[in-house]
Amino acid sequence: MNYLLTNIQKVVSLTPQEEELLLSSFEERSVKKKDFLLKEGDISKGLIFVTEGLLRNYSLDKNGFEHVLQFVPPGWWTNDIHSYKTGLPARFFVEAMEDTDYLWIRKKNMEELFIKIPKIERFFRILAENSLVAHQARLISFLSMTAKERYMSFCEQYPSLTDCLPQKQVASYIGVTPEFLSKMLSELKTETKR
């Protein structure tokens, strides 16, 4: 639970009372590898903050292919925002890539927190804005970069993830087929050897 406080206090400072109210609004939960926290068609009823493990947030297209929207390591938040905000069915899946511990807060509690502690609403405003910046950068990468450039940019941005992720998942994130990523990698290797 302390991890959550540290995460939030980097942006806004809370009194001990506020900390207590905050923590009491969350539930500690765990899932096993390959479990789903959310499936397409479900209604997303709360927010997820990962403390241990790794999640992925992805969509399934009409041809049955998966597309990774986000990897969610400890210290990061996830859910299907659209479903959460509108109450409509989710378009994304949230699945555990490893055994994962997380904190969960129901929408109703979240809304109460915003009223009782405006600083929490500030925290989430800033969180959303930062996330927006990251999404914009990723969009620009699709508009202006080749697959190889997107791969290298991914490695720079998430060095810790690059190692522990199956290639297939990285391929899905940067928007290429696993076969093509494999070919790119063998090229990159022979390039550096020379």
Added chain:
Amino acid sequence: MNYLLTNIQKVVSLTPQEEELLLSSFEERSVKKKDFLLKEGDISKGLIFVTEGLLRNYSLDKNGFEHVLQFVPPGWWTNDIHSYKTGLPARFFVEAMEDTDYLWIRKKNMEELFIKIPKIERFFRILAENSLVAHQARLISFLSMTAKERYMSFCEQYPSLTDCLPQKQVASYIGVTPEFLSKMLSELKTETKR
């Protein structure tokens, strides 16, 4: 100015005093077609709310190609969020596609408003969240759709823009060359004729 109030009151309600404070924090400004409101390398010092006309927010890649991040018709907000939040040089340009009127608020005034009227901070939290949802959808379109599908999805989503925008700009938004969009369109025409 009233347009701004209408826009905000759709999400949160304000008292007459709050309305007045809000409006007094903004400046009315105008630019001519082809003028820049922000250039790469500038520091983004405030937020822009368009009341009349049309802006575009784009980046320039290392080969000199433009990539449209956002079109900004009346009722929409824009700036370079990253630069605005960090004080670092902007990566994007904001340019007027037509003579445009807009409201402008300095960062310092914005921060004061957040303190004096928490509902305004709520409005911007929700604005950022909605924008995030839109960005996610666009990301998924690059991961899962062909150029033709992205084009059709763009037309559905922004019917009013489709007509008034030069093809070249639409091409830049959906991530293809103007030549390729032109070929796609002539194909689509012959398809519907049959």
Added chain:
DNA sequence: CGTCTATTTGAATGTACTCAAAAGCGGTGG
């Protein structure tokens, strides 16, 4: 071990790009 999934490799294909040239269109100045 055996099974299941991930990765590699190759050949054929397709989608989208580049470069070039011509045609169309809008704005501006004479």
Added chain:
DNA sequence: CCACCGCTTTTGAGTACATTCAAATAGACG
């Protein structure tokens, strides 16, 4: 008001980047 200039759009030929499909190999897990 027309002619010209610059920019956008169209069209075509050749090319490159990335996909599909198939088959072989390698790894991970029970």
